[in-house]
Amino acid sequence: MSVRQRDLIARRLDHLRRMRRHLDYSARRMREGDIADQSPRRLTDEQGEILAAFRTRFSEYQEQLGKLLKAVAIEEGVAIVGITDVLAFAEKAGIVDSSEDWKEPRDIRNAVAHEYEENEQLLAELIVRMLDLVEMLESIHERSERYCVDKYAVPPAQTSQEKQ
Amino acid sequence: MRVATEAIEQAVRVIRRRLGDVPVWLFGSRLDDAAKGGDIDLYVELSQPVSALAVARTRGDLADALGRHVDLVVNDGRSNAPIHAIARQQGERIA
Numbered sequence: 001m002s003v004r005q006r007d008l009i010a011r012r013l014d015h016l017r018r019m020r021r022h023l024d025y026s027a028r029r030m031r032e033g034d035i036a037d038q039s040p041r042r043l044t045d046e047q048g049e050i051l052a053a054f055r056t057r058f059s060e061y062q063e064q065l066g067k068l069l070k071a072v073a074i075e076e077g078v079a080i081v082g083i084t085d086v087l088a089f090a091e092k093a094g095i096v097d098s099s100e101d102w103k104e105p106r107d108i109r110n111a112v113a114h115e116y117e118e119n120e121q122l123l124a125e126l127i128v129r130m131l132d133l134v135e136m137l138e139s140i141h142e143r144s145e146r147y148c149v150d151k152y153a154v155p156p157a158q159t160s161q162e163k164q
Numbered sequence: 165m166r167v168a169t170e171a172i173e174q175a176v177r178v179i180r181r182r183l184g185d186v187p188v189w190l191f192g193s194r195l196d197d198a199a200k201g202g203d204i205d206l207y208v209e210l211s212q213p214v215s216a217l218a219v220a221r222t223r224g225d226l227a228d229a230l231g232r233h234v235d236l237v238v239n240d241g242r243s244n245a246p247i248h249a250i251a252r253q254q255g256e257r258i259a
Binding site: 110123 | 215216217219220221223224225228231243
């Protein structure tokens with residue numbers, strides 16, 4: 001691997017760590033305010049903003065994670081036609097247990113966008129599940145990071161003690 | 165009908181794997197032989213309520229299997245949307 005490619009992956013990982021921190025913050029606020037269980041129409045302006053931030057951060061986190069997986073798959077010589085090829089590589093590398101682990105959050109965030117204006121009862125059900133799936137995405141993130149640290153010697157995440 | 169038989173069969177398989185042995189209609193612009201392009205619009209009817217999660221997963225599976233966006237309208241009896249009647253009346257039952 002060239003230095004440039006290693007830097008690119010290291011930068012993506014760094015970005016993902018920040019995104020994860022922001023997503024964790026939004027997920028915590030969602031849980032603390034029981035926002036997922038409420039009818040979206042009855043949310044206060046502040047609660048609506050928390051929900052909007054959570055949805056955006058969840059979506060962007062998965063998108064960025066997908067870009068990392070694609071970059072790693074290309075580095076490993078995988079011929080990429082579509083996401084199926086990336087997921088097949090990720091399964092083989094032990095980064096995801098099953099491609100379904102990736103597809104479920106993807107399908108749910110697409111459905112949330114679809115249902116947003118149409119059916120708030122369905123939307124609430126999807127948001128609850130989306131909140132549950134944060135852990136799944138973070139597990140894929142952690143395994144991706146471990147793969148890159150082991151294979152490409154990119155710098156691992158610093159602990160909060162090391163940062164100080 | 166401007167959808168390949170193979171694609172229709174694949175779509176029905178995907179839908180029934182997630183939602184059970186449901187009737188499926190094709191409706192919209194893909195029935196118009198003179199038109200070009202357009203989404204594939206499918207309509208299904210269920211005899212009992214289905215979860216939003218199951219519908220979301222079915223839509224995702226359809227997009228994966230057919231390699232394009234598929235507009236899936238699901239009527240599980242909980243709402244009476246005008247699109248349900250339009251799809252049923254103007255659509256062609258494919259399974």
